[in-house]
Structures are given as structure tokens and as C-alpha cells.
Amino acid sequence: MRFLSRRLVMPNDLNYANALFGGRALEWIDEEAAIYAICQLETNHLVTKHIGEISFESPALQGDVVEFGLATKAVGRTSITVSCLVRNKATKKTICFADDIVFVRVDPETKKPMPHGKSMKELESQTREELKTLNMLE
Template sequence: MPSDLNYGLSLFGGRALQWIDEEAAIYAICQLETNYLVTKHIGEISFEAPAMQGDVVEFGLETTKVGRTSITVSCLVRNKITKKTICQADDIVFVQIDPETGQPAPHGKTLEELEQQTKNEIKTLNL
């Protein structure tokens, strides 16, 4: 959309970062089955190709690490039609918090459990 573009008429990097944070948060919320997550850290972001007005972008997310109170994901943003990578964001860390204290709280999940959950979901979709 025009409101998402920079002066070069390509996707504004700040808007891409906003979308990445939102999509990664939704993904992490679904993985940990909790709404009480906050963004702690977003690591390196590499912009590789522009997205132009009218392009449709897609997000691919993957869990890379699970801590006692945290989940770390990576996000690949690419052009839906051409499959060209627009940007890659690694090391996006979310922390579960206790809603009453605002302090980190254990979520009780492991990486192995989340990987098995994903495999089961894929099997269900392939029926």
C-alpha cells in the first residue's frame, strides 16, 4: 500500500520490522499457547531485495530455541510470486511474563515438544 512505502517507492524498512514483530509474536503466542509474551530482542536483520507497491509478501517463521521463559524464532520475508527473499530476521526473542507482576514466568514448553506439535499439525492438515 502507498502508506507502507519509502521515498524510493519500495517497502519502508520500519514497516517491514513492524510486520516481522507482529507475525513473529503471533507465531510465538501460538507455539507457547499464551498471550503473555513481550518482545525482548530482535537480532540481525538483513534486507536483500525490495518489495514494491502491489507485491504480496509472505512470512516464514521457525522456532530456533526454547528457554525456560523464552522462545527464539527466525523470520523470512519473501515475495509471494517470485519467491525472492525480501529480508531475513534472526534471533527474535520473546519472553513470557506473569501478567500480575510483569516479571518473566516459565512457560513449561520444550523445543522437542513444539517440534512434535508441529509435526502433528502437519499430519492433520495432510488428511
């Protein structure tokens, strides 16, 4: 799993218990997973079809920096399925984990599913090349 982005927990992100509001965490997860899927499939014509199990493990408090780890689980003809781990940057404690987040490529005009033309093997190769260009691989 690659940790690709971070957010600072601000006062307007908190619930009544002064911890990160679950709804805000879900909003961030959907956005981060969508960005990841868009980059993987090289198209922004994607919609969220499904978010599977979400488990909240520990709170994030005001001032905490949280980071988002994303990984591709599966690739279908029109879809990509990813997982997202949200953890505290400083302590590495898991805040929450969202599994089976499914995005579907849609035709920009008809909004009907359409093939994206990528395979898991192609995405793995694409990721390796991207990491090389960013000097993130040895």
C-alpha cells in the first residue's frame, strides 16, 4: 500500500466528542480513492459505485496529520476496486480502513459503463514506471 496524501484535522472536521467526524473521514476517503482510481485508469470519467466495509479503529484529533494509503485490489472490464487505509502520520495507528471501493468508468455523454482497457498487470507496470520517474524506487 502506498501512502499518497495527507490532511490536517481542523476544528471544522470534528464531531461532538472533538474527534474526526466519521462523515468527514468518509468524504476524504471517497475523494482520495477517486483521485487514485483516476490516476490508475488515466480518465476522470469515473463514478463511485460501491464502498464496502468500513471499520473505525482509533480517533483522529484536532491537529493530527492523517495519511491515506491506497492499493488496487481488482480490475474489471469497466471497474477498478481499491482499498484505503487512513492512519495517523505520527503514530502510524490506523484510524479507519475502507475496503472494496469500486469505481466504474462511464461514457461522458450517456453515463453508461464503458471499458477502460486496463489490466492489473498493466497497472502494476504503470505504477513501477511512475515510481521510477519520481525517484521512489531503488
